[in-house]
Amino acid sequence: MNFQKMMQQAQQMQFKIQEMQEKLAEIEVTGESGGGMVRVVMTCGGMVRSIKIDPSIITPDDPDTLEDLVTAAVNNANAAKDERIKSETK
Structure with missing residues (x-):
């Protein structure tokens, strides 16, 4: 190979x-805690888009x-996000 x-x-x-990073930056995932009383939406790029608290x-x-x-919802x-990245990059 030359x-x-x-x-x-x-x-x-x-x-x-680069294409994959751009795609992942647009995919959103949600984490919840307290039976849905706290919800965190973040991108697969790691950006938190929203936090909703009952x-x-x-x-x-x-x-x-x-x-x-809030901590538990962010961790979830x-x-x-990690699981989605695994499934997207297989």
């Missing part, structure tokens, strides 16, 4: 990787619970 052909293949691979769980006396629910969305 050097020029290797360079062409490398450029094609780089183009395919007003009934917002209590000034107990911020720890809300913090835990992140896990969903």
Whole structure:
């Protein structure tokens, strides 16, 4: 295999990787916690698009619970993102 052909293949691979990154940046996944009381939508590129919190769980006396629910929802969305990336790149 000559050097020029290797360079062409490398450029094609780089183009395919860039295409895949752009595609993944548009795919959205959702993570939930608290039985759907907290929902996080993020892209497979890792950008959080939205966080929705049911007003009934917002209590000034107990911020720890809300913090835990948001953290869990973000972690669930992140896990969903990882799974989606695996399935898209097979």
